[in-house]
Amino acid sequence: xxxxxxxxxxxxxxxxxxxxxxxxxxxxxxxxxxxxxxxxxxxxxxxxxxxxxxxxxxxxxxxxxxxxxxxxxxxxxxxxxxxxxxxxxxxxxxxxxxxxxxxxxxxxxxxxxxxxxxxxxxxxxxxxxxxxxxxxxxxxxxxxxxxxxxxxxxxxxxxxxxxxxxxxxxxxxxxxxxxxxxxxxxxxxxxxxxxxxxxxxxxxxxxxxxxxxxxxxxxxxxxxxxxxxxxxxxxxxxxxxxxxxxxxxxxxxxxxxxxxxxxxxxxxxxxxxxxxxxxxxxxxxxxxxxxxxxxxxxxxxxxxxxxxxxxxxxxxxxxxxxxxxxxxxxxxxxxxxxxxxxxxxxxxx
Numbered sequence: 058x059x060x061x062x063x064x065x066x067x068x069x070x071x072x073x074x075x076x077x078x079x080x081x082x083x084x085x086x087x088x089x090x091x092x093x094x095x096x097x098x099x100x101x102x103x104x105x106x107x108x109x110x111x112x113x114x115x116x117x118x119x120x121x122x123x124x125x126x127x128x129x130x131x132x133x134x135x136x137x138x139x140x141x142x143x144x145x146x147x148x149x150x151x152x153x154x155x156x157x158x159x160x161x162x163x164x165x166x167x168x169x170x171x172x173x174x175x176x177x178x179x180x181x182x183x184x185x186x187x188x189x190x191x192x193x194x195x196x197x198x199x200x201x202x203x204x205x206x207x208x209x210x211x212x213x214x215x216x217x218x219x220x221x222x223x224x225x226x227x228x229x230x231x232x233x234x235x236x237x238x239x240x241x242x243x244x245x246x247x248x249x250x251x252x253x254x255x256x257x258x259x260x261x262x263x264x265x266x267x268x269x270x271x272x273x274x275x276x277x278x279x280x281x282x283x284x285x286x287x288x289x290x291x292x293x294x295x296x297x298x299x300x301x302x303x304x305x306x307x308x309x310x311x312x313x314x315x316x317x318x319x320x321x322x323x324x325x326x327x328x329x330x331x332x333x334x335x336x337x338x339x340x341x342x343x344x345x346x347x348x349x350x351x352x353x354x355x356x357x358x359x360x361x362x363x364x365x366x367x368x369x370x371x372x373x374x375x376x377x378x379x380x381x382x383x384x385x386x387x388x389x390x391x392x393x394x395x396x397x398x399x400x401x402x403x404x405x406x
Contacts, residue, residue: 089319091115091125091311093151094144096137096256099129101279102342107335108153108305111326119322125151130256137254144306145201151307156197157236158254163197164386166302168397169208170238171379172372175300176405182207182336184400185302186329192393202307204327209273210340211297212239213289216269217262220288222358224367233258233270235301242299242375243271246368259285271299274350275342283350290358292365298372305335 112125383390
């Protein structure tokens with residue numbers, strides 16, 4: 058009888074240990090849900106070609122243990138300039154946004170938005186990541202986990218009427234700009250800059266609040282830009298009039314809470330290579346988006362080198378102004394720009 062009771066006790070203990078093991082395994086396999094918030098509609102090129110595929114890849118490589126839910130077009134509330142704070146404060150877990158939507162808060166990232174800096178989006182995105190790691194991570198972005206940094210392709214001026222065919226055509230034009238630095242450039246060029254996030258552009262154009270906008274080709278289809286303007290102005294040469302700097306940012310505490318193997322999944326799919334991929338992919342949508350404008354009656358104006366040289370002279374004032382602003386913040390702007398240019402040259406093929 059005692060033997061039978063002992064066997065029953067042993068069996069019960071074994072079952073308890075087994076159940077505990079299954080419970081632990083279940084806890085380890087428990088799904089982690091990360092909410093990503095971004096400002097474009099889901100069919101736009103960046104969500105469709107970069108962010109959503111990235112979210113799916115994270116899910117696959119984590120064996121389903123991480124689920125990234127992508128919330129587009131600010132569907133979780135707030136405005137695009139609030140996205141960085143939403144990530145920092147844990148309102149959401151991940152955001153895609155422009156640091157420049159919060160003027161002056163992330164000053165070092167502005168170096169890539171200075172006029173005639175970028176060569177191509179892939180090379181400039183690699184340079185951006187390198188400079189982020191060396192000069193921005195602990196200075197401007199401390200307390201938030203930056204997963205990737207990238208830029209879009211060459212900025213283009215899209216305007217109503219005769220548009221912009223020479224420098225003088227900028228005078229008095231109400232042009233939307235994305236960030237403080239780019240708005241400063243537009244002002245120096247003679248335009249009246251009006252800052253607003255991308256989603257506000259179509260309504261502002263249709264209501265006559267603005268005469269035009271600066272954005273890359275790739276986002277124009279989602280905003281129906283070819284239907285709302287008459288002229289698109291490009292710049293010849295090896296560098297672009299401007300580009301805008303993006304980040305994919307994560308709440309630091311949420312990242313820190315992940316087990317090491319899931320952190321590795323995130324790490325393996327972010328950083329320098331993903332930044333370069335995102336920049337290259339975003340810019341790859343420029344050509345097909347440009348074809349949409351070509352199929353309309355709109356004019357595509359390409360300024361020649363002699364005309365672009367005139368714009369360079371004005372742009373130099375923007376750079377000098379930025380140096381002074383950085384000096385007031387205790388930042389060596391000249392050294393930072395030189396370093397950024399060196400990195401861009403290094404990666405440009």
